[in-house]
Amino acid sequence: DAGVIQSPRHEVTEMGQEVTLRCKPISGHDYLFWYRQTMMRGLELLIYFNNNVPIDDSGMPEDRFSAKMPNASFSTLKIQPSEPRDSAVYFCASTKGWYGGSSYNEQFFGPGTRLTVL
Amino acid sequence: AQSVSQHNHHVILSEAASLELGCNYSYGGTVNLFWYVQYPGQHLQLLLKYFSGDPLVKGIKGFEAEFIKSKFSFNLRKPSVQWSDTAEYFCAVIPRSGIQGAQKLVFGQGTRLTINP
Numbered sequence: 538d539a540g541v542i543q544s545p546r547h548e549v550t551e552m553g554q555e556v557t558l559r560c561k562p563i564s565g566h567d568y569l570f571w572y573r574q575t576m577m578r579g580l581e582l583l584i585y586f587n588n589n590v591p592i593d594d595s596g597m598p599e600d601r602f603s604a605k606m607p608n609a610s611f612s613t614l615k616i617q618p619s620e621p622r623d624s625a626v627y628f629c630a631s632t633k634g635w636y637g638g639s640s641y642n643e644q645f646f647g648p649g650t651r652l653t654v655l
Numbered sequence: 656a657q658s659v660s661q662h663n664h665h666v667i668l669s670e671a672a673s674l675e676l677g678c679n680y681s682y683g684g685t686v687n688l689f690w691y692v693q694y695p696g697q698h699l700q701l702l703l704k705y706f707s708g709d710p711l712v713k714g715i716k717g718f719e720a721e722f723i724k725s726k727f728s729f730n731l732r733k734p735s736v737q738w739s740d741t742a743e744y745f746c747a748v749i750p751r752s753g754i755q756g757a758q759k760l761v762f763g764q765g766t767r768l769t770i771n772p
Contacts, residue, residue, distance in 0.1 A: 630699075
């Protein structure tokens with residue numbers, strides 16, 4: 538398997554522009570997570586989906602951020618309008634949920650998208 | 656709310672030195688514990704995990720971690736580090752609430768490890 542795929546790997550944009558980040562989870566995984574990593578705040582969970590349905594978006598910073606998962610193999614994170622403080626590395630991760638027992642399946646992370654908003 | 660504390664923000668060691676990175680969590684119930692590593696410019700990868708059983712768990716690349724329930728700690732250790740261990744290390748916790756499926760990982764702030772050759 539190719540692992541979690543994210544695009545673009547780098548994005549440089551100007552303040553006020555719309556930014557769309559894309560993620561393809563590992564085939565067969567039914568959970569998808571979006572994280573943001575900054576020096577100041579570390580690694581933060583923004584939102585996660587189960588079977589394409591958003592389960593918890595309490596980490597989404599504000600209304601400028603939105604995420605969708607139209608099908609099991611694709612998700613987007615959109616920022617509109619973007620601001621310089623949105624500059625960060627955005628990671629997507631996926632896992633297969635566990636349904637019994639004490640085990641837990643690890644989250645597999647994508648390579649990230651480094652976003653710079655000027 | 657659950658939280659994870661990694662006390663060391665930046666650790667600098669020489670090759671062959673022994674390593675111990677601290678991790679403490681706050682949660683009163685049962686938890687699953689993880690250490691992830693992020694090599695420069697790369698994504699997070701799982702080093703090791705603890706669910707139950709032997710509190711001393713061994714991971715990849717010679718790393719191990721010990722779960723001490725009474726101290727709410729899950730410290731990462733390696734007896735002899737190499738230059739290639741230079742990376743950022745993240746401790747993470749999931750409370751085991753009995754809810755099936757998957758839940759949010761709560762990450763610590765990370766510890767940057769620099770190994771000098």
